[in-house]
Amino acid sequence: MSIWDELTGQAEAIATVRAAAAGDGLAHSWLITGPPGSGRSTLAYAFATELLARPDLSGDLEHTTAQVAARTHPDLAVLSTEAVIIKIEDVRKLVTASQFSPSVGRYRVMVIEDADRMAERTSNVLLKALEEPPERTIWILCAPSEADLLPTIRSRVRSVRLRVPSVDDVAELISRRDGISLPEAMRAAREAQAHIGMAHRLATDEHARTRRRRTMELALGIRSVSAAVLAAAELLDIAGQDAKAITEERDAEERDQALRSLGVEPGGTVPPALRAQLKALEEDQKRRATRSLRDGLDRILVDLLSLYRDVLVLQLGAGLEPVNLAIYAELAQAAERATPAQTLATLDAITEARVRIEGNVAPALALEAMLVSAIRRVPTGAR
Incomplete structure (x- = not known):
């Protein structure tokens, strides 16, 4: 399998x-940008x-591929x-490591995933390394967009922009890589809105599909303020379950490995x-749990x-195809129970909740305020 096979729609x-x-146009510093799920990190490591x-x-590419993976x-x-x-101490350590010459490879490669999570003070530490990099050191930064980094950093990198892959491209990748039938892969890719990682989870994890389906049911079933408050609590619980499913097994493995090493x-x-x-280690895991909960909430939103x-x-x-084609009948009923202005107000409330x-802001409060805008009264004659 080629190192580029995990990327789709990014020719x-x-x-x-x-x-x-x-050797054609190799810069010392690169910035790979693209929406979540477009394959920023995948491209960064294939490039590395x-x-x-x-x-x-002979055979060095295969050996290097395994080591990079x-x-x-x-x-x-x-x-x-x-x-x-990203902590400033970690960036300082990386900057120090970037000064060493390569030992076996052609270059020394420094990769920063989620470079947008650096505070301004931390970014300034990195800036000094980008201004005067060693001759054989290559920096590869990843971020959702150029605007997420300081202008001084943007001016010192060569940008590569990834586009949102098509649903068809993602479905084909999931089907080929994970052995999922094409119709199932197509549904997962569509509901994940072409996010490769989420499409993989929806296609391979029944619990992830169940949590998503319940999210839709809750939102469409809100008829009162009290129902909105209860739905907010359940959505928070769903996000917690999602985060726990991702981190729990990894936390246990890390603790076991740490104990063995000690x-x-x-x-x-x-x-x-x-x-x-x-x-x-426990403090790092707590920070990861906080981030995972936020990510789970954002996926719900x-x-x-x-x-x-x-x-x-x-x-x-x-006349556009719905993302949630599998619940078309419920969508049609929801469209009849509200005006376009009400629907737009709910979309604005969801965007505000993300911010x-x-x-x-306490997630429960943000979700409650958002879901109040989703209240849809059932007409008396329809009960």
């Missing part, structure tokens, strides 16, 4: 970085693989976070002198945006 971006890796591999050595290549340094922000038997007592290491978008499409007779949650 222009792939051509750009492959040409650069071959071709930069690190030595074409003069495992993040164990000696000339690859990666900074990623599942916390809310020489502690499973179920054994941790010596006081070693508790600080476990405490640091994106799903709700698709729901009310579909309702508005039907109300306006736009509030990102700004640290």
